Amino acid sequence: MPSPRYWREVPNRFRLEATRCSACGKVNFPARAICPACRGTASEKVTLTREGMVVTSTVLYVAPNEFAMETPYAVAIVETPEGARLMAQLVDCDPADVKPGLPVALEFRLIRQEGHGGILCYGHKAVPAGV
Amino acid sequence: MAGIVGYGAYIPRQRIRAEEIARQWGRDAASIEKGLLLREKSVPGLDEDTITISVAAGRSALERAGIDPQRVGALYIGSESHPYAVKPSGTIVVEALGIGPHVHVADFEFACKAGTEAMFVALGLVESGRVEYAMGIGADTSQGAPNDALEFSASAGGAAYLFGRDALLADVLETFSYTTDTPDFWRREGQFYPRHGGRFTGEPAYFKHVLAASRGILDKSGLKPKDFKYAVFHMPNGKFPLNAGKTLGFTKQQMETGWLVPTMGNTYSGSSPTGLAAVLDVAAPDDLILVTSFGSGAASDSFVLKATALLPERRGRARTVRSMLDHPTRYLTYGQYASYREKIILND
Amino acid sequence: MRDVAIVGVGMTRFGELWEASLRDLFVQAASEALHSARADHLDAVFIGNMSAGQFVGQEHIGPLLVDHLGMAGVAAGRVESACASGGLALRTAFVEVASGMSDLVMAAGVEKMTDAADATEVLATASDQELEAYHGITFPGLYAMIARAHMERHGTTEEDLSWVSVKNHRHGALNPKAQFPAEVTLEDVMRSSMVADPLRLLHCSPVSDGAAAVLLCPLDQAKQYTDRPVRIRASGLATGSMALADRKDISFLDSVQLSAQRAYTMAGLTPADIHLAEVHDCFAIAEICCIEALGLVELGKGRAAARTGETALGGRIPVNTSGGLKSKGHPVGATGIAQAIELCEQLRGEAGARQVKGARIGLAQNMGGSGASSVVHIFEGV
Numbered sequence: 001m002p003s004p005r006y007w008r009e010v011p012n013r014f015r016l017e018a019t020r021c022s023a024c025g026k027v028n029f030p031a032r033a034i035c036p037a038c039r040g041t042a043s044e045k046v047t048l049t050r051e052g053m054v055v056t057s058t059v060l061y062v063a064p065n066e067f068a069m070e071t072p073y074a075v076a077i078v079e080t081p082e083g084a085r086l087m088a089q090l091v092d093c094d095p096a097d098v099k100p101g102l103p104v105a106l107e108f109r110l111i112r113q114e115g116h117g118g119i120l121c122y123g124h125k126a127v128p129a130g131v
Numbered sequence: 132m133a134g135i136v137g138y139g140a141y142i143p144r145q146r147i148r149a150e151e152i153a154r155q156w157g158r159d160a161a162s163i164e165k166g167l168l169l170r171e172k173s174v175p176g177l178d179e180d181t182i183t184i185s186v187a188a189g190r191s192a193l194e195r196a197g198i199d200p201q202r203v204g205a206l207y208i209g210s211e212s213h214p215y216a217v218k219p220s221g222t223i224v225v226e227a228l229g230i231g232p233h234v235h236v237a238d239f240e241f242a243c244k245a246g247t248e249a250m251f252v253a254l255g256l257v258e259s260g261r262v263e264y265a266m267g268i269g270a271d272t273s274q275g276a277p278n279d280a281l282e283f284s285a286s287a288g289g290a291a292y293l294f295g296r297d298a299l300l301a302d303v304l305e306t307f308s309y310t311t312d313t314p315d316f317w318r319r320e321g322q323f324y325p326r327h328g329g330r331f332t333g334e335p336a337y338f339k340h341v342l343a344a345s346r347g348i349l350d351k352s353g354l355k356p357k358d359f360k361y362a363v364f365h366m367p368n369g370k371f372p373l374n375a376g377k378t379l380g381f382t383k384q385q386m387e388t389g390w391l392v393p394t395m396g397n398t399y400s401g402s403s404p405t406g407l408a409a410v411l412d413v414a415a416p417d418d419l420i421l422v423t424s425f426g427s428g429a430a431s432d433s434f435v436l437k438a439t440a441l442l443p444e445r446r447g448r449a450r451t452v453r454s455m456l457d458h459p460t461r462y463l464t465y466g467q468y469a470s471y472r473e474k475i476i477l478n479d
Numbered sequence: 480m481r482d483v484a485i486v487g488v489g490m491t492r493f494g495e496l497w498e499a500s501l502r503d504l505f506v507q508a509a510s511e512a513l514h515s516a517r518a519d520h521l522d523a524v525f526i527g528n529m530s531a532g533q534f535v536g537q538e539h540i541g542p543l544l545v546d547h548l549g550m551a552g553v554a555a556g557r558v559e560s561a562c563a564s565g566g567l568a569l570r571t572a573f574v575e576v577a578s579g580m581s582d583l584v585m586a587a588g589v590e591k592m593t594d595a596a597d598a599t600e601v602l603a604t605a606s607d608q609e610l611e612a613y614h615g616i617t618f619p620g621l622y623a624m625i626a627r628a629h630m631e632r633h634g635t636t637e638e639d640l641s642w643v644s645v646k647n648h649r650h651g652a653l654n655p656k657a658q659f660p661a662e663v664t665l666e667d668v669m670r671s672s673m674v675a676d677p678l679r680l681l682h683c684s685p686v687s688d689g690a691a692a693v694l695l696c697p698l699d700q701a702k703q704y705t706d707r708p709v710r711i712r713a714s715g716l717a718t719g720s721m722a723l724a725d726r727k728d729i730s731f732l733d734s735v736q737l738s739a740q741r742a743y744t745m746a747g748l749t750p751a752d753i754h755l756a757e758v759h760d761c762f763a764i765a766e767i768c769c770i771e772a773l774g775l776v777e778l779g780k781g782r783a784a785a786r787t788g789e790t791a792l793g794g795r796i797p798v799n800t801s802g803g804l805k806s807k808g809h810p811v812g813a814t815g816i817a818q819a820i821e822l823c824e825q826l827r828g829e830a831g832a833r834q835v836k837g838a839r840i841g842l843a844q845n846m847g848g849s850g851a852s853s854v855v856h857i858f859e860g861v
Contacts, residue, residue: 009609014227030610036725056631056729058623059676060615064600067615069470069477070177075616077624077724085724087611091176092144092460095676100631108186108227109178110214111614115479120214122223123613125178131144131460 001114006121013123016048016106018084029084048086050106051129052078055085059095066112074098078106078126092127103129133257134302134436136198136264137293137445139191140408140452141184142395144460145174147468149283155465156278163283168369172286172396174463175272177471179287181210182220184270184401186227188291191449192266193228195300196293200229203293204262206236207252209245210289210400211318211325212272213238224268235262242316243365244426245269246400250292251432254303257294264295271399276324277474284368286396290404300442301411301420305435307348309340316427327427336429337367341375344431345423349379352435356380360418363389363406365425367397381421388413389422394456400426407436409452414438480577484701484708484861487516487694488820493808494658496688501535501591505544508690508813509587516694516704522581524548524555527568527588528812531557533604534595544589554581561605562761564588565815566845566854569693570714573856576695588817589690590810598686602811605848607722619683619762621849623675624723626764628730630677635767635782637677641668642785643763644681644805650792651802653832658687658808682763684803689810691817698861707827712748712840713857715741721851734853735772735846742842742855743774750774753796753857754838755825757818759846760803766790769844770798773855792833800825800833815845819856826860 011017012030019031023040029048034041057076060067067073074090076098088106090098104126111123148171150160164170175184185208193200206221206228213220221236239245239252246269253267270289275281294303315336318325328336341364349355356362362381364372369392376386389406398405403424410420420436469475489511491504499507505526513519524545531537541556560567565588572586592598603612606621629635645665651657663681671680694704701708719734720726726733743749756775760766767781775796776784784790790798801807801821804814822841824830839860846853 010226014223015229036720056624056628056723058620058627058678059673060617060620061673061675062599062617062619063615064603064612064617065597070615073615075614075620075624077729087614087616087722087724089178089614091178094461100627107183108190109176109183110180111178117479120180120182121613122182122227127144131458 001119001121003119006119016050016124018046018048018082019043020046027082027084029086046082048080048082048084052080052104052106054098054100054102054104055079056100057090057098066114076126078104089125091125092131105129132302133254133294133296134299135292136295136298136300137192137196138290138300138408138411139188139195139449140288140290140405140455141187142288142405142452142455143173143175143179145176145463146171146459147174147463151465152283167283168393169284169396170393172284173288173398174468174471175287180214180272181208181212181270181289182214182223184272184287184289185220185224185268185291188268188270188289189224189228189266192291192293194448195445198264203230203264203266204234205253205256205265206230206234207239207249207266208268208270209239209241209249210269210271211240211242211245241430242427243399243402244424244430244432246289246404247424247432250404251306253292253294254306257296264293266291266293269400269404271401273399274324274472281327284397286398288395288398288405289401290408292404298441299439300445301436301438303434303436305348305352307344307351307433308430309344309347310430313429315429332427336427337371337425338375340429340431341365341423341425342378344433345379345421348433348435354419354435358419359385359421361388361410361414362386362421363403363410364423365403366390366392366406369393391452391456405452411438411442412446412451412453414442416440416442481579482698483573483576483695483711484698485693485711485819485823486696486701486704486708487512487518488823489515490656490691490817490820491689492656493687493689493810495593497593499688501531501537501589502544502547504591504688504690505587505589506547508589508692509548509585512585512692512694518583518694518704520583521550521553521585522583523575524553524585524587525568525571526555526557527564527815528557528590529559529561529564530601530604531591533601535591560852561847562759562811563815563845563847563852563854564812565691565817566843566856567716567815569815569819569856570716570854572695573711573714576697582696582700584695585692586695586816587690587692588813588815590812591688592686592810593688610722610724617675619675619678621723622762622764623678625729625768625849626677629764629768632730633779633782637669638665639767639782639786640677640682640763641665643760643766644668646785646791647760647799647803647805650800650833651806654802654807657802657806658685659806678762678764684761684805684809687808687810689808689813691813691820693816693819708861709823709826710859710861711856712859713742713746715739715745715855717741718852719850723849730768732768732772732850732853734850735769735844738853738855739773739844742857746857748840748857752840753842754840755797755800755835756842756844757801757821758798758844760799760805761809765846766798766803769846773842773844792835797835800830800835815854818843818845819858822858826858
């Protein structure tokens with residue numbers, strides 16, 4: 001992961017910064033220059049609440065090399081109260097318990113690292129609410 | 132005067148029992164548990180480290196303080212397991228907390244007392260008036276070598292303290308530090324596990340500094356053990372803090388709220404800071420609290436704090452230490468533990 | 480626009496072809512196509528290939544492969560749309576001929592996947608890198624989420640998924656070019672190891688090497704090359720949201736529906752006019768979603784189609800008589816062209832044991848990634 005490419009995404013990965021389209025009200029995460037719903041170009045900054053609900057999910061048993069030691073792990077699409085959706089791993093729970101509608105909290109975690117010498121890449125993962 | 136305006140703690144949700152580690156090495160679980168007064172410890176996931184623990188604790192501290200993160204003028208993290216050898220943990224934490232860029236950041240180390248060290252400096256900076264708010268965090272995910280005594284206790288966790296001048300949750304009345312050069316426990320650059328001097332870590336190291344700092348602060352403040360409601364000492368195992376407290380004249384009742392090690396393990400720079408958080412979770416207004424840390428190398432930092440009337444009102448805004456300690460999500464086998472703690476050799 | 484026909488076809492076997500390099504695969508398929516049309520020249524070549532750059536470290540394969548065909552100088556280029564690269568190459572060639580730009584054009588597809596250390600990782604570059612791959616999702620993982628959403632919405636079961644694999648292997652067993660020309664039982668599929676819940680190993684198309692090529696010319700010149708041309712009646716191309724998180728309904732493939740609508744409109748046909756289809760079954764769930772989005776079955780009825788035999792040889796609308804991606808193999812860039820070749824053979828009456836009786840109109844649907852791109856072609860036997 002080249003440093004500039006990682007560093008550019010810090011506002012959305014670290015702080016869940018999104019945009020709300022001024023024309024149609026859709027919350028886009030991460031920020032978009034052009035709203036995918038209405039093609040509007042004016043928007044205001046919005047920070048997502050660090051909670052949501054599982055929309056759909058899966059459990060990975062075969063993973064890319066960088067994630068091999070973490071299998072099996074659950075990945076889900078989570079929807080926040082603002083109506084934004086994001087993909088995140090689901091941790092600190094039995095993957096079998098992950099179902100649509102499960103309320104979750106979003107926590108800051110290490111997402112990936114390149115071997116023992118590359119940069120550390122952080123972001124958010126979901127945990128079941130109240131755990 | 133300055134004091135704590137917000138605090139938070141985070142303990143990872145996975146655990147391993149001492150008896151499982153004993154089973155792995157063919158040791159007698161009962162005598163180990165009796166000798167260390169420790170039953171289980173927290174285990175961080177592969178996705179948890181000093182930085183993620185600091186962010187979780189820091190978020191709780193900001194929630195309890197109720198201030199705009201942009202007003203925080205300094206942030207310090209003390210740890211002996213900073214994820215990078217060169218590149219600060221603090222910068223990642225400020226970005227995650229929404230602090231800065233007009234902020235001073237530094238990483239601290241001093242074995243297990245790096246947390247109270249960060250707290251000491253944050254406090255002093257606020258007292259001087261140079262910044263409005265400053266955060267000091269102690270967090271660790273330190274390692275114990277396989278089949279070494281420390282493997283039973285080395286765990287993960289941390290706590291964050293936001294210092295300010297107004298709307299205090301706990302006033303800091305006094306500080307006292309006692310420092311000598313004592314090679315009781317160390318890790319050379321490039322080594323994966325620390326080494327220690329066995330029994331030398333006891334009398335000449337832990338007890339000498341904890342007792343000296345605690346006696347020093349009692350002297351300086353004119354207070355006696357019976358004046359305190361709570362006492363928290365660094366917890367490398369269950370026995371050392373109880374012995375130190377008893378020697379100083381504290382009772383088990385005064386120590387038990389902050390005595391988390393039997394189920395948490397030794398969170399190194401997070402140890403006494405997390406113990407203090409557990410006390411703040413229940414302390415009543417005007418309760419006096421003594422905290423003495425210990426960091427090998429060696430030194431102890433002592434604090435005398437007084438809970439305020441605002442504390443009961445604010446502490447409900449974030450998770451309590453007991454709610455995290457008492458509700459782990461799962462207990463690991465030694466194999467899972469070895470995998471998460473990266474004790475299994477992999478190719479790069 | 481001129482009417483366009485396919486007048487020559489050529490294809491390697493699909494499989495783990497250790498002895499063959501990327502160049503070897505292309506030359507073999509392209510030579511066979513040229514030979515089948517007795518053609519000795521080409522006006523242009525468009526090559527579908529997802530990622531020679533990542534699989535074998537080679538970019539700029541348009542000129543490279545045409546050079547190795549002995550035709551350096553010919554207009555050529557690579558086109559890419561992940562797993563829909565072959566279909567996109569076909570469309571590009573179609574437009575090149577239909578517009579009057581060229582008279583004899585090759586549309587080819589090739590992929591050499593078995594040299595790569597981590598095919599899982601290379602394939603994942605077709606997903607959203609910043610929003611999806613960053614978090615450790617894989618292709619099976621994305622389709623597994625689509626499967627779960629489909630199960631939630633329509634009651635689709637793991638057994639329904641497994642019948643798709645059983646059907647496609649039954650067809651593939653009859654295809655001499657297939658990677659796995661053998662039947663599998665329902666038990667085999669349902670007991671295979673879990674890859675991404677609920678998708679098991681035998682719900683997933685394999686990693687394969689292979690190449691395929693077709694020759695296109697204006698319909699009124701077809702007689703120069705063959706007695707049995709196949710007319711391309713329509714081409715429809717569409718895109719959809721890249722990230723699953725941005726889709727309104729994760730269980731429905733919008734790009735497939737849109738590409739099909741464009742093709743049906745261009746051809747003046749409806750789904751009821753289609754006799755057979757080659758559909759993009761990269762994972763068993765994909766076939767179920769695609770036949771629904773193509774309108775070949777009603778929404779919600781896709782799950783039963785393989786089990787009841789509706790989409791089997793002999794059924795109402797045979798799907799993937801070639802064996803599909805599952806049994807035939809899926810050298811990514813080659814798949815879209817291989818689909819066209821199966822339909823050509825069917826519409827010419829040359830499909831042997833796989834022949835659909837009376838087949839006159841066939842549809843090929845080739846999809847990229849988790850459905851962010853789709854291209855549909857409709858063919859007619861002349």
